[in-house]
Amino acid sequence: MQATSDEALIGRIAAGDKLAMHLLFARHHVRVYRFVLRLVRDESLAEDLISDVFLDVWRQASRFERRSSVGTWLLAIGRHKALSALRKRPGQTLDEERTAAIEDPADDPEIAVQKKDKSEILRKCLNGLSAEHREIIDLVYYHERSVDEVAGIVGIPANTVKTRMFYARKRLSELLKAAGLDRGWP
Amino acid sequence: MMMEEREPDEIEALLPWHAAGTLSRDDAARVEAALARDHELARRYALVREELAETIRLNEALGAPSPRPLQRLMTQIHVGAADSARRRGSVAIGRWLEGLLLRLSPRTLAWSAVAAAIVILVQAGFLAALFVGPQGHSYRAASIEQAGAPGSYALVGFVPQASAADVTKFLETHKASVVDGPRAGGLYRIRIGEGGLSRDELAKIVDRIQQESAVIRFAAPAD
Numbered sequence: 001m002q003a004t005s006d007e008a009l010i011g012r013i014a015a016g017d018k019l020a021m022h023l024l025f026a027r028h029h030v031r032v033y034r035f036v037l038r039l040v041r042d043e044s045l046a047e048d049l050i051s052d053v054f055l056d057v058w059r060q061a062s063r064f065e066r067r068s069s070v071g072t073w074l075l076a077i078g079r080h081k082a083l084s085a086l087r088k089r090p091g092q093t094l095d096e097e098r099t100a101a102i103e104d105p106a107d108d109p110e111i112a113v114q115k116k117d118k119s120e121i122l123r124k125c126l127n128g129l130s131a132e133h134r135e136i137i138d139l140v141y142y143h144e145r146s147v148d149e150v151a152g153i154v155g156i157p158a159n160t161v162k163t164r165m166f167y168a169r170k171r172l173s174e175l176l177k178a179a180g181l182d183r184g185w186p
Numbered sequence: 187m188m189m190e191e192r193e194p195d196e197i198e199a200l201l202p203w204h205a206a207g208t209l210s211r212d213d214a215a216r217v218e219a220a221l222a223r224d225h226e227l228a229r230r231y232a233l234v235r236e237e238l239a240e241t242i243r244l245n246e247a248l249g250a251p252s253p254r255p256l257q258r259l260m261t262q263i264h265v266g267a268a269d270s271a272r273r274r275g276s277v278a279i280g281r282w283l284e285g286l287l288l289r290l291s292p293r294t295l296a297w298s299a300v301a302a303a304i305v306i307l308v309q310a311g312f313l314a315a316l317f318v319g320p321q322g323h324s325y326r327a328a329s330i331e332q333a334g335a336p337g338s339y340a341l342v343g344f345v346p347q348a349s350a351a352d353v354t355k356f357l358e359t360h361k362a363s364v365v366d367g368p369r370a371g372g373l374y375r376i377r378i379g380e381g382g383l384s385r386d387e388l389a390k391i392v393d394r395i396q397q398e399s400a401v402i403r404f405a406a407p408a409d
Contacts, residue, residue, distance in 0.1 A: 018263065018346045019347045021346075022346065030251070033248075033251045033255075038245070047251045047252065047254055048255070050251060050255045051254075051255040051262070054259050058259075058266075119236075122236065123243065123244045126244055127244065137237070140206055141206055141237065141241035142245040144208055146203065146208040162200070163194065163199070165199070165202055166198070166199050169202070172237065183233055185230055185233060
């Protein structure tokens with residue numbers, strides 16, 4: 001049996017079919033939630049934002065133009081909602097990094113590496129990146145978006161997407177080095 | 187905004203998408219060929235694959251949201267649907283009235299206006315007579331009688347997939363009518379039966395209503 005395509009569900013949602021809305025929500029809400037949560041770092045806010053994302057889908061389904069996949073469209077709406085929510089919170093910016101969470105002043109780098117395994121340090125450093133860098137790494141690695149899809153979601157040219165990803169990875173290497181893990185790159 | 191001062195090597199810049207399997211066939215072939223001849227690039231590709239694996243692990247560890255967003259979404263959809271139905275209703279009445287007036291000739295329209303004015307004057311006379319007349323026939327007394335009319339009430343929530351036909355059938359089956367709603371949480375106050383029911387009778391009916399899970403997601407007696 002073949003599952004109903006996302007595009008077909010959007011067509012049914014445009015006609016007011018609530019069951020189709022349930023299906024689309026069940027299919028995508030966890031990924032959209034994780035994407036938004038990584039940006040806003042607040043579970044309760046992320047939950048509110050994903051219901052807002054799907055409410056937008058309910059209201060605007062008839063305007064979906066199929067220029068991108070439904071998954072990409074949902075991430076783009078989620079990103080817009082997350083950034084709007086962040087702007088309303090004073091003192092929080094996209095460039096903010098959490099380096100303090102990565103460095104452990106009690107240990108020198110060698111001891112830190114012995115204490116923690118490499119993948120744990122890597123995950124900690126991924127978490128310590130700025131929202132702008134976290135976002136692009138998540139979109140490419142976890143949400144499996146192509147260069148053009150990331151460009152559409154973030155609203156930047158394709159070449160800038162590649163450059164930004166490169167520099168996000170470069171920054172990750174710097175954080176890893178600071179945490180005692182020199183990868184020999186860049 | 188971050189500093190993005192230097193363009194990375196074209197093939198190296200594509201490594202993350204190659205690892206994620208989202209490159210076009212041509213680009214993937216170019217990257218594969220470069221990896222085969224350049225050992226340093228292959229070593230860097232191994233770093234990319236590590237990053238990819240940990241990014242997936244990190245995201246998967248975030249867990250899933252609670253049922254709250256779906257409940258919130260469906261409540262907002264219900265409220266929106268009720269509002270637009272009300273708007274559609276008033277627009278339809280407006281259009282019917284507009285069409286009726288357009289069909290009337292100017293002479294008929296003028297006579298209709300005169301007739302309406304007479305009706306309003308007669309009504310005003312009756313109202314004045316009611317207020318200056320004996321207290322037993324006042325509007326206030328009639329209103330109290332209506333409020334005191336017998337009836338039993340319940341709060342119900344319909345499942346999101348219930349259609350208008352399902353809801354209508356449910357109301358007919360239980361000789362019920364919606365008197366208020368939607369309230370917070372998408373709940374409606376319904377009147378059950380024509381006469382007053384005892385508390386036990388009402389509880390039994392609400393129990394039966396709760397069994398109708400295809401239409402009802404919540405039911406409770408109400409005042």
